[in-house]
Amino acid sequence: MDTASQILDVAERLVQVRGFNGFSYADVASELGISKAGLHYHFASKAELGEALIARYAARFAEALNAIDERGGDATAKLDSYARIYAEVLRDRRMCLCGMLAAEYDTLPEPMRKAIVGFFDDNERWLAGVLVEGSDAGALELDGSAKDEAQTIVSGLEGALLVARPYGDVARFEATATRLLRSLARTAPSA
Amino acid sequence: MDTASQILDVAERLVQVRGFNGFSYADVASELGISKAGLHYHFASKAELGEALIARYAARFAEALNAIDERGGDATAKLDSYARIYAEVLRDRRMCLCGMLAAEYDTLPEPMRKAIVGFFDDNERWLAGVLVEGSDAGALELDGSAKDEAQTIVSGLEGALLVARPYGDVARFEATATRLLRSLARTAPSA
DNA sequence: GTCTATAACGAGATAGAC
DNA sequence: GTCTATCTCGTTATAGAC
Numbered sequence: 001m002d003t004a005s006q007i008l009d010v011a012e013r014l015v016q017v018r019g020f021n022g023f024s025y026a027d028v029a030s031e032l033g034i035s036k037a038g039l040h041y042h043f044a045s046k047a048e049l050g051e052a053l054i055a056r057y058a059a060r061f062a063e064a065l066n067a068i069d070e071r072g073g074d075a076t077a078k079l080d081s082y083a084r085i086y087a088e089v090l091r092d093r094r095m096c097l098c099g100m101l102a103a104e105y106d107t108l109p110e111p112m113r114k115a116i117v118g119f120f121d122d123n124e125r126w127l128a129g130v131l132v133e134g135s136d137a138g139a140l141e142l143d144g145s146a147k148d149e150a151q152t153i154v155s156g157l158e159g160a161l162l163v164a165r166p167y168g169d170v171a172r173f174e175a176t177a178t179r180l181l182r183s184l185a186r187t188a189p190s191a
Numbered sequence: 192m193d194t195a196s197q198i199l200d201v202a203e204r205l206v207q208v209r210g211f212n213g214f215s216y217a218d219v220a221s222e223l224g225i226s227k228a229g230l231h232y233h234f235a236s237k238a239e240l241g242e243a244l245i246a247r248y249a250a251r252f253a254e255a256l257n258a259i260d261e262r263g264g265d266a267t268a269k270l271d272s273y274a275r276i277y278a279e280v281l282r283d284r285r286m287c288l289c290g291m292l293a294a295e296y297d298t299l300p301e302p303m304r305k306a307i308v309g310f311f312d313d314n315e316r317w318l319a320g321v322l323v324e325g326s327d328a329g330a331l332e333l334d335g336s337a338k339d340e341a342q343t344i345v346s347g348l349e350g351a352l353l354v355a356r357p358y359g360d361v362a363r364f365e366a367t368a369t370r371l372l373r374s375l376a377r378t379a380p381s382a
Numbered sequence: 383g384t385c386t387a388t389a390a391c392g393a394g395a396t397a398g399a400c
Numbered sequence: 401g402t403c404t405a406t407c408t409c410g411t412t413a414t415a416g417a418c
Contacts, residue, residue: 003401021212022298024393038402040395095294099350103286103294105357107213117357144370151354152347152367152374159290159350163342166296166308176343179335183343183374194383215411229384231413 004042006032012053016094020050020104020112047109050101054115057097058122061085065126075134079153079185082127083177086157090173095165099158124150131185141186149184156180195233197223203244207285211241211295211303238300241292245306248288249313252276256317266325270344270376273318274368277348281364286356290349315341322376332377340375347371 010031014023025036025046043049068081089096098119105113127150134140142149157177164173201222205214216227216237234240259272280287289310296304318341325331333340348368355364 018298019210019212019295021210022295025395026392034401035403036394037396037404041401044395046394099353100294102353102357103291104210104213107209113357120354120357143374148366148370151363152351152370155350155354155367156343156347156371157350158353159346159348160343162290162293162349162353163311163346166293166304166311172342175339176346179339179343179375180347183334184370216413217410225383226385227412228386228414232383235413237412 003032003034003038007039007042007049008053008056011049012057012097013092013094015050015053016089016092016097016100019100021107047112050108050112051115053097054101054112054119058115058119061119062122065123074137074139075130076139076185076187078130079127079134079181082130082153083157083181086161086177087170087174090161090164090170093165093168095161096158099161102158103162120154123154127153134185139187143186152184153180156184194223194225194229198230198233198240199244199247202240203248203288204283204285206241206244207280207283207288207291210291211237212298238303241299241303242306244288245292245303245310249306249310252310253313256314265328265330266321267330267376267378269321270318270325270372273321273344274348274372277352277368278361278365281352281355281361284356284359286352287349290352293349294353311345314345318344325376330378334377343375344371347375 007028010028011023014027025039029036029039039049043052064085065082068078071081073081086096098116101108101112101116102120105116108116124147128146131140131142131146131149135142135146157180160173160176160180164170164176198219201219202214205218216230220227220230230240234243255276256273259269262272264272277287289307292299292303292307293311296307299307315338319337322331322333322337322340326333326337348371351364351367351371355361355367
């Protein structure tokens with residue numbers, strides 16, 4: 001694999017575990033066995049590295065959502081798959097990259113801020129689509145706008161990651177996620 | 192007010208806005224117009240300052256919960272008051288102190304870690320009590336254990352703060368919080 | 383209790399050789 | 401593309417005067 005990708009891999013994990021203000025070029029360099037100057041060749045500044053991290057993470061997330069869409073299934077199944085993405089992140093002892101960066105938001109350069117908000121917007125747009133689809137098909141019973149419910153799902157899952165991580169407890173996350181989805185996007189009574 | 196309290200006030204806000212790894216003794220000192228050495232007299236190390244911050248924050252939170260209990264009212268009203276505590280934090284453009292520290296958990300010294308988990312445990316214990324009370328009184332309809340629901344409420348509110356902050360949007364938080372409480376702790380049908 | 387001064391270290395970043 | 405060496409600044413923390 002090319003060096004830039006290796007750098008992104010290591011930096012990504014460090015940000016998800018320690019935060020953007022909790023890791024340094026020296027951490028990445030030593031882990032890859034290269035010099036700090038070598039890193040600066042690929043990513044001139046930490047801010048640029050941060051932008052690249054979000055861009056790649058958001059692209060991967062978008063791919064995962066596409067994969068869910070293409071796999072088919074009803075809205076309930078899609079929501080379960082969505083929550084599973086988060087669960088896998090936690091299984092790696094990581095926070096969602098953009099959830100972590102949201103905490104550090106006030107300390108980040110403007111381009112990173114824009115990208116973080118964009119990530120949440122993308123997720124909520126996709127979720128709202130799934131919710132509408134499920135509502136139209138009669139599989140889900142929405143209470144309130146799909147957009148508001150989508151916001152609540154994103155917030156709820158990010159919060160579940162945030163709180164579950166100190167407990168090191170994936171089951172705790174899964175219980176919360178399941179309850180959240182069942183309560184918010186109730187399966188319509190199969191009348 | 193005594194210097195130690197002033198230090199805690201400034202440091203608390205800085206942690207809630209920028210994170211524990213996003214502020215320095217110099218920030219606090221310059222804001223108070225004293226020297227860094229002066230800070231070290233009151234809090235020998237940053238770790239000690241961190242412990243004191245959590246201890247005071249948790250104590251204040253516990254007082255607020257006591258005040259809710261003493262004010263009386265049914266479980267639904269108590270849950271609304273609980274959510275309002277979070278809303279006020281956000282109105283100040285802050286994250287919950289322990290929510291912020293939860294994100295940085297892996298970088299923090301052990302005593303701070305213990306105290307963070309203790310904060311969440313305390314909140315969940317109080318919430319579970321309110322939920323049981325509401326369920327017994329027939330005001331709430333729980334689905335699942337009170338402990339699990341309490342976890343979901345804490346996670347949901349912390350996540351709502353986390354995500355709403357980049358948007359600088361208190362209304363967004365309130366919409367999410369209201370939906371969360373209404374969905375999770377449904378008012379029992381007044382049969 | 384608070385100061386100045388400084389130690390000791392790590393951060394992000396650059397210059398210039400190879 | 402990657403290195404060594406270095407710069408500059410910010411960090412936590414301490415020593416010792418007042």
